[in-house]
Amino acid sequence: MNRFINRRRRLSSILLLVSLLILPSYAAAGTEDGKWAYTALGDSLAYGIQSDGSAGLSYADFLADDLENVDGLETFTKAYAVPGLTSEGLLSQMQTNEEALQSAAEADLITISIGANDFLQVFSKNPDELKNPEVVQSILQEVGDNYGQIVRQIQAANPDAKIFLMGYYNSFPAYPEEDQKLFIQLMEALNETIQSVASASGSDYVATFDAVAEDYDTYLPNPKNVHPGEQGYERISEEFWKAVKPYVPVSADRIAGADRYETAVEISKQGWDASNTIVLARGDHFPDALAGSPLAYHMDAPILLTKERLPAEVKKEIQRLGAEKAVVLGGTEAVSPFVENQLKGLGLTVQRIGGKDRFVTAANIAAVLNGEPEQAVLANGMDFPDALSIASYAAGKGYPILLTKPTRLPGVTAAALEDVDSTIVAGGTSVVSKEVLRALPSTVRYGGSDRYQTSALIAKELNPSDRAYIATGSDFADALTGSILAAKEKSTFLLVPPDHLDASIAEAAEKFGIRHFTILGGTGAVGPSAAEKHMEAAHE
Template sequence: MKKNLKHSLKMLTGAMTMALVMTPTMALAEMKEEHTYVDYLALGDSLAAGVLYDNSLGKGYPDFLADEFKEDGFHVDFNKSFAVPGYTSKQVLADIQDPAKGLQKEIMDADTITLDAGANDLLQLIEQKDGRISIDPVKVQAALQEVGVNIATSLGIIHQLNPDVPVYVMGYYNAFPYLPQETQAQLKPALDGLNQAIQAASVQGGGVFVPVEEAMADNFQVKLPNPQNVHPSEAGYEAMADEFWKVMEPVTDTVGKSTVRLYGQDRYETAAEISEESWEAAETVIIARGNEYPDALVGTPLAYQLEAPILLTNGAKLSKETVEEIDRLGAKNAVILGGEGAVSEKIEAELDDLGLSVDRIGGDDRFETAAFVSNELGNSETAVVAYGYDFPDALAVAPYAAQHGYPILLTDTDSIPEATGFALQDVENTYVIGGAGVISEELSFKNGERLAGDTRYDTAAAIYNEFQGPTSHAVVATGQDFADALTGSVFAAINEVPLLLVNKDDLPQQTKGLVMENGLKHFMVLGGEGAVESGVAEKLVE
């Protein structure tokens, strides 16, 4: 039974925390690291800016919300620089509409947005003198209509720029609680009308309305300590934030960006860890050589079809972790990729001793092994052809080939090996992976479509753009070695997410571009620091 990536990203934090509490000296293979990030943007007027009852600047409700995120374990990128004291709803909308302000990029990057606007539209119509107020109902009605239009329009633009971002829109409180009751009665219809307009606009624009009136009315002397000033104390702002958090907390597990690192002491343990996170049980396991890539490269579509994890061997013996994972899975069958020169008869005997029914798919060379694997997959009108003497292109396309049932066949640069040519006889369409430097343009493939770039990372980007559907999740592995990407490719396939390739110590610009352009937020990084350094993982969520 397969698990899914979203489940793994959510559950690994708890697993890590409990493990660290119970066994501080645990082995590296049992460690799962998670870092979760939220990009929080606060828009609005003086309440978002944090203007206090004495007109000084302090902690507004967005500051308290940022603290709540931190207490919930998030790394917070918090921006309230677009919250401007005195702003009306029209001015907030103008900033959102103006590309030159820089706000549109902040909106596109945000994971959570809060918005308050409209109070100043109303306040500028209220005149106070000697405890009395003067208010024109006709002007108020016109202002409230404009508030509704401005907020709905603002939300519409925000969701055009960032369709998935939640926007929490605040209602307003009675800013004049010290005035006599008869005066309060004059103000109440205007305040109710303002909140109704904001709530209706929130629903229309896809936002979430957050009422704060009752929370601020309770013990208002503490929350609004200055009868001559409409702004709250920090206690008042904290009360507002609490009302936001009641709405926001249930969905914080889907907010923000996250990285999970899954690794062992070596590639064999990492493969077992990936298997454990991917499958509760499996009838079949694929056994591939972990220190040589040729036979293993083409195994992902077969593993996907058989719903089998790929476990690794050094070619001479099974590691303890591999044996333990086979036992945990309750596997009954094993498929060895490669001939006896790749995976020895001794390993076959070990698998047999474990009670597994063993099958071997292996040819005289990598090209023949790929052709035999293709035959096991059954008929497909489309095939993938990749360079047989390096691994990045084949691994980048492997999850997509698996999902579509396409075999991965291998070729030389200037000639098509006989076994590959034979396997392609009944194929009607071909994806050729890689540029002319690895697969010559002189080679002819039936209805061939080339996916290529100047580097392995450009080629991976071209593959992504051809095959990948909408997702916020990705699997990440080094593009400088094959083992972690190989064992992770099946997991990427079953979750329909991309396998992104990075350098050990650098995030290639092409990969970063894919992350930013496609809104990828949650990453399972495969391998330890020796495979992908922590700085690279951090750049994925910047």
């Protein structure tokens, strides 16, 4: 889990803007910087007993990862989750274990899974007792009473905590269908009891029954064990995250340098402690760099930028990374022989991937990336926005980016597509015409009325995430170098106007429920002034 530790600046105005755009109306918990302390209480499901009986990751661990991914986690503990714990056991823990109660008292987020063992302990001794309605009703009454006391005690110590109560799944899907009816009825009755506690206490209920039922073989792989495997815990955590995410405060930070060259260096520092390879592109001329993101991601290498001479900060970054190889994008008109010699002077071996024009360069990059890809991305090579909007997605998938003219498919691009089964086209008909599409293998187009709507559409349809990297759509450099970091972080990527968040971007953010934004570049690239304008408009 990557914590933002490098150069960053909190953007209060953008943070407030995003909050207005996508936060629900209820108040956010958390520390002053918006991060949460999370305590997981309960039984073996909170602890993480696996389907083979070993200890491992629980749903709580995955939920903590989700919070960490949006820079929303301050602390996490599941130290007070106990395998085999019953509702009476958890109530006793809250009443007698001062450390456990203190952990709950200091938490912003608390999840609880308790109640199933109240039935399982009876089932393990005398399963026929569970066929007696009076016995079942007595257990349900005790679970409800204990659970209610547990939540009330936590709320008395911590009235501001967000509490989420887990519903249970069918633990015995491998049993004969007739026998399962009893278990399903018991779990449905238990879940109704837990829901009642949640409703009465103002807590949130998280259903898991249907989610686990989607694929019992995958989520409960051992028919002799009631516990999920790791994939099952991850699936349960997804249901928790759906419930928790609307409460999570939106956060934002910025990765920026004094100019595009230093911003690329700061992005490199953010994503790489070391790298054997760097990819180098011209910082003031986009054509040869457009197709470089998938190659850089494949090599796990940052993209750095150069002028006619290698900037001093870039030299320092190459040395910090301990790089031994440089892959130069474009011919000598893009990156000069002098720069190539500077790289060699730093002790690097140099591989140049170029061609007579941008289309040949892109085809050559595709060949180095993957000689015969099954799928490729096609974008207009005469401008940069659409290629960069899809760059992080293409990089993560290993798809090469090939370039075209608006109304004619270059021969070198057509040749590179000969062995490709299908094509993703980035951009509307004004940038990649219908005539070009007819020359392509099986094609899906993602294009809006302008670069920003295209960016939002690609993000929504291909690359949704709880976090987003944002770069200006009026220049290429920050989007190019940041696309690799976005791919590494499995984040969505959005282009925005330099002075405001376009309406389509706001729509995408609302649909995703994005909870962390990283802005790439200084305020000259994406400025905070428009955020204030949006806030003023929102209050009118």
